[in-house]
Amino acid sequence: VRVLHLKENIASLARLLASTSHGGFPVVCRPKPDHAEVFQGTIKRLELCMLLENEHIFEPERNDKSFSSSHPFSYEKITVEKLPNLSRLTMLLNRYTTDPRYQQLFINLEPYIDKSAMSVQAHFSLQRTYIIFRTLGLRHLTVVDPQNRVVGVITRKDLMPFPLEERLRLQLAPQ
Numbered sequence: 001v002r003v004l005h006l007k008e009n010i011a012s013l014a015r016l017l018a019s020t021s022h023g024g025f026p027v028v029c030r031p032k033p034d035h036a037e038v039f040q041g042t043i044k045r046l047e048l049c050m051l052l053e054n055e056h057i058f059e060p061e062r063n064d065k066s067f068s069s070s071h072p073f074s075y076e077k078i079t080v081e082k083l084p085n086l087s088r089l090t091m092l093l094n095r096y097t098t099d100p101r102y103q104q105l106f107i108n109l110e111p112y113i114d115k116s117a118m119s120v121q122a123h124f125s126l127q128r129t130y131i132i133f134r135t136l137g138l139r140h141l142t143v144v145d146p147q148n149r150v151v152g153v154i155t156r157k158d159l160m161p162f163p164l165e166e167r168l169r170l171q172l173a174p175q
Contacts, residue, residue: 003028003150006040006113010058010105014096017048026142026150027113038148041113042140049089050078051107052096058105072111119144122151130159 002016006029016025024044028037051057054073096102119142120129132138133156143152 001026001150001152003037004043004109005029005037006108006110007106008109010052010096010102010107013048013107014052014093014102017045017052018093018097022140022153023155024140024153026117026153027109028150036147036149039119039142039144039150040110041115042117042142043109043113047078047112051109051112052092053089058102058107060104061106072108078112117142119148120154121146129154133159 002020002022002025004013004016004025004027006027022045024042025048026042027040029040030037051073057073118132118136118138120132122143122145124143129141133141133154139156141154142150143154145151
């Protein structure tokens with residue numbers, strides 16, 4: 001499972017977006033240095049792309065792990081139905097992954113994540129998961145273990161009738 005952190009490196013984020021087509025990502029954080037990373041919420045691919053088009057919000061890494069008090073964008077500014085300029089984004093992702101300066105820059109995702117994103121436990125009922133998807137019109141749903149660590153993501157595609165039946169048949173078939 002590809003997860004993001006509240007504080008994410010620009011070059012790593014650009015590589016992830018360039019190499020995957022995922023529509024959204026779980027965001028995790030480590031509450032204390034000796035604790036496991038736990039689920040905090042989700043962020044959509046389009047929102048990440050809109051954020052990456054605004055270099056002025058990138059910051060160098062700081063020893064105290066905090067971020068300066070830069071003013072976050074409003075929800076309306078980063079929420080879009082489609083990217084305004086795909087060729088510009090492709091050029092930016094290429095620059096961020098190849099230019100060494102971006103290895104030292106980070107973005108604070110905390111103001112932009114959906115902290116009320118739904119998640120289900122790993123052994124949650126498949127039927128209820130399907131009902132949740134249909135009722136709420138979800139595109140993806142994070143799967144967590146009892147300690148709230150991300151263990152997977154379920155997408156609408158995973159719940160399409162034929163692939164679902166085939167996967168169940170393969171899982172239930174005697175070995």
